[in-house]
Amino acid sequence: MxxxxxxxxxxxxxxxxxSDEMLKQQAQWLVDNGVKLYLIxxxxxxxxxxxxxxxxxxxxxxxxALQVRWIAGNHDMLHxxxxxxxxxxxxxHFMHNRLETIPGTxxxxxxxxxxxxxxxxxxxxxxxxxxxxxQAYWIDSIIDQPMTDEExxxxxxxxxxxxxxxxxxxxxxxxxxxxxxxxxxxxxxxPELRMWNMSNAMMGSQRLGQLLEAYQVSHVLFGHLHLxxxxxxxxxxxxxxxxxxxxxxxxxxxxxxxxxxxxQQKLEFINLS
Numbered sequence: 001m002x003x004x005x006x007x008x009x010x011x012x013x014x015x016x017x018x019s020d021e022m023l024k025q026q027a028q029w030l031v032d033n034g035v036k037l038y039l040i041x042x043x044x045x046x047x048x049x050x051x052x053x054x055x056x057x058x059x060x061x062x063x064x065a066l067q068v069r070w071i072a073g074n075h076d077m078l079h080x081x082x083x084x085x086x087x088x089x090x091x092x093h094f095m096h097n098r099l100e101t102i103p104g105t106x107x108x109x110x111x112x113x114x115x116x117x118x119x120x121x122x123x124x125x126x127x128x129x130x131x132x133x134x135q136a137y138w139i140d141s142i143i144d145q146p147m148t149d150e151e152x153x154x155x156x157x158x159x160x161x162x163x164x165x166x167x168x169x170x171x172x173x174x175x176x177x178x179x180x181x182x183x184x185x186x187x188x189x190x191p192e193l194r195m196w197n198m199s200n201a202m203m204g205s206q207r208l209g210q211l212l213e214a215y216q217v218s219h220v221l222f223g224h225l226h227l228x229x230x231x232x233x234x235x236x237x238x239x240x241x242x243x244x245x246x247x248x249x250x251x252x253x254x255x256x257x258x259x260x261x262x263x264q265q266k267l268e269f270i271n272l273s
Contacts, residue, residue, distance in 0.1 A: 001271050001272070001273045002036045002037055002102055002103075002104065002105055002107075002271070002272045002273070003033075003034050003035050003036050003037075003269060003270075003271055004035070004036070004037045004038075004039060004175070004269065004270045004271070004272060005030060005033075005035045005037070005038045005039065005267050005268075005269055006039050006041070006221045006240050006242045006267065006268045006269070006270070007038070007039070007040055007041070007242050007244065007263065007266065007267055008040060008041035008042055008043060008073070008179070008221065008222070008223025008224075008241070008242055008243045008244070009041075009042070009043040009073065009223045009224070009226060009243035009244050009245060010040070010043065010044050010244045010263065011043055011044070011045075011075065011244065011245070011246060012044060012045055012054070013045050013046055013047075013050070014046070014075075014246060014248070015244075015246065015247050015248075015259055017259045019044075019045075019054050020057065022259065022260065023054060023057055023058045023061055024061060025260055026058065026260075026263065027058060027061040027062050029264070030062070030065075030066060031062065031065045031066065035066050035269075036066045036067070037066060037067050037069065037102065037109075038066060038067070038068045038069070039069050039070070039109075039175075039177050039221055040055075040068070040069070040070035040071075041070075041071060041073070041177050041178065041179055041221045041222055041223040041242075042070070042071050042072050042073025042074075042075070042076055042113065042179035042223050042224070043073035043074070043075040043076060043179065043223055043224070043243075044070075044073075044075075044076060045075065045076060046075050046076075046078045046079060047076070047078065047079040047080050048072065048076050048077060048078075048079065048080045048081035048085075048086070049079075049080035049081070050080075051070075051072065051076045052091070055068055055070055055091075055093050055094075056093070059093060067093075068093050069093055069094075069095045069100070069109060069111065069177070070093060070094060070095065071094070071095050071096050071111045071112065071113045071114075071177055071178065071179060072086060072094075072096065072113045072179065073113070073179040073223055073224060074139070074140050074143065074179065074180075074224070075139075077113075077140075077143045077144075078139065078142060078143060081144070082144045083143075083144045083145055083146055086113070086144075094111075095109065095110075095111025095112075095177060096111055096112055096113045097111070097112055097159045097163070098110070098111055098163075099163045099166055099167060101170075101172065102175075102272055105272045105273055106171075106172055106173055106273075107172060107173050107174070107175060107272045108167050108170065108172040108173070108174055108175070109174075109175050109176075109177065110160070110163045110164065110167065110174055110175070110176050110177070111176070111177045111178070112156055112159055112160050112163075112176075112177075112178050113156075113178065113179055114156055114178035114179050114180040114182075114204065114205075114208065114222075115149060115152045115153045115156050115180060115205070116149055116153060116180055116201065116202050116203060116204050116205055117149060117150045117153035117154075117205045117207065118130045118149065118150070118201040118202075119184075119205050119206045119207060120181060120184050120187050120200050120201060120203045120204055120205065120206060121197050121198065121200045121201035122189055122197055122200070129198075130149070130198065130201045130202075131148065131149065133198045134149070134198075134202060137195075137198075138199070138202055140202060149202075153205050153207070153208075156205075156208065157205075157207060157208065157211060160176075160208065160211060160212075161211060161215075164211070164212075164215040164217070167215075168215065173218050174215070174217045174218060174219075175217075175218065175219045175220075175221070175270070175272070176212055176217050176219070176220045176221070177220075177221045177222075178208065178220070178221075178222050179222060179223050179224050180203065180204035180205065180208075180222065180223075180224050181203045181204030181205075181222055181224055181225050182204055182205065182206070182208040182209035182212060182220060182222055182239070183204075183206060183209040183234065183239065184206045184209075185232070185234070186225055186227060186229070186239075186241065187200050187203060187225075188200075203224060203225060204222070204224065209234075209237075209239075212237055213234060213235045213236070213237050216235075216236045216237070217237050218236065218237065218238065219237075219238050219240065219270055220237055220238070220239045220240065221240045221241075221242070222239065222240070222241055223241065223242075223243050224243075225241060225243065226243045226245035226246065226253050227241045227243060228253075228255065229241055231268060240268050242266045242267060242268050243266065244259070244262055244263050244266050245262075245266075247259070247262070
């Protein structure tokens with residue numbers, strides 16, 4: 001039996017957390033609670049290099065006790081990485097466009113950073129309107145990207161389906177990890193509010209959820225949306241959003257007083273055999 005812990009959106013820098021000290025506490029807690037695989041669905045820092053440093057230090061603190069795997073969120077992509085670097089970054093911990101079997105089980109882990117294609121918005125305007133709004137108002141406008149959002153999402157779908165076919169050929173059940181939302185059920189809809197609707201377009205893609213369910217993926221971890229929801233099952237697929245979220249004066253999403261307590265509360269676990 002392999003115990004897997006799920007998290008996302010720790011946002012150490014925005015939350016003004018000492019990540020070096022926090023990773024020691026996290027590592028000890030994970031070991032003490034018998035976790036063997038720790039999955040992080042993006043948004044550790046607003047800088048890819050800092051996120052990589054955290055992952056390497058966390059794995060170093062854990063040693064061989066358990067394995068850490070992660071993918072990048074849009075915040076991780078803001079600085080210190082280009083699109084080609086992000087696409088080809090090689091690390092045993094980084095799961096973008098990778099399939100990894102989970103030893104001693106019939107399971108595999110598939111990861112993809114993910115992206116968005118505007119399908120989570122209501123009352124779709126002309127597609128160029130979304131792109132223009134993004135360049136004017138959205139933080140992702142500074143992320144290096146040599147293609148349109150829809151073209152980027154199409155690559156995500158193609159990569160994901162290739163790996164899902166591989167898992168099917170190996171007769172393995174799948175845990176899938178991505179950053180952006182894969183279902184419209186998690187989106188708050190206010191079609192009368194243009195700014196709200198435009199931002200929803202940048203939340204993810206319902207096409208990804210449709211693909212995952214077509215391949216009967218068992219478990220899907222995603223982040224990006226800072227939700228306080230329990231795991232939800234659609235068809236044979238269970239979705240998990242375990243975002244720690246923001247703790248700021250003007251936007252406090254926490255249910256606990258400290259980062260460590262909030263991180264503990266938002267952790268979810270699955271057992272694989």
